[in-house]
Amino acid sequence: MFQGRHVGYLEGLRYKGRENMLAWALHRITGLGILFFVGTHVIAAFFLNAIGDTISTALTVLYESTLTQIFVYFCVLYHALNGLRLIVEDFWPPLLRYHRELLWFQWLVFLPIFGLPAFLMLTSFLSGGAH
Numbered sequence: 001m002f003q004g005r006h007v008g009y010l011e012g013l014r015y016k017g018r019e020n021m022l023a024w025a026l027h028r029i030t031g032l033g034i035l036f037f038v039g040t041h042v043i044a045a046f047f048l049n050a051i052g053d054t055i056s057t058a059l060t061v062l063y064e065s066t067l068t069q070i071f072v073y074f075c076v077l078y079h080a081l082n083g084l085r086l087i088v089e090d091f092w093p094p095l096l097r098y099h100r101e102l103l104w105f106q107w108l109v110f111l112p113i114f115g116l117p118a119f120l121m122l123t124s125f126l127s128g129g130a131h
Contacts, residue, residue: 019103027082033075037063066125070118077114081106 040063048056062068085106089096 019100023082023103023106026078030075030079030082033071034079037068037072037075066121070121073118073121074114078110081110 040059044056044059044063047059063072085102089099089102095102
C-alpha cells in the first residue's frame with residue numbers, strides 16, 4: 001500500500017525498465033497509432049465529401065504509404081497480441097505466476113508474424129514495386 005512516499009512527477013515518469021514497463025508503454029503507443037490511422041481515414045472521408053479532393057488525396061497518400069502501413073501493421077498486431085495476453089492473465093489468475101514467460105512468448109509469436117510481412121513490404125517498397 002501507499003507508504004506516504006513523495007515521488008516527483010519526473011521521477012514517476014522515469015523508465016524503470018524490464019518487460020512490464022515496455023509492454024505497458026508499447027500498448028499505449030500502439031493504441032494511439034491505431035487511433036491516428038482510423039482518425040486519418042475519417043478526416044480524409046470528411047474532406048472528400050465536404051471540401052474537395054485536394055486535402056483528401058494528401059491524407060490518403062499519407063495513410064497508404066508503405067512506411068505508414070508497416071507502422072499500422074505493427075500497432076494492430078502488437079496491440080492485439082498484448083491484449084490477448086492480458087485477457088488470458090485476467091481470466092486465469094494462476095498464470096500470473098508466469099507473467100514474464102507469457103511476455104516473452106508474446107514476443108516469440110509477434111516477431112515472425114510481424115517480421116516477414118514487414119520485410120516483404122519494405123523490400124517491395126525499396127525495389128520500386130510499391131509507393
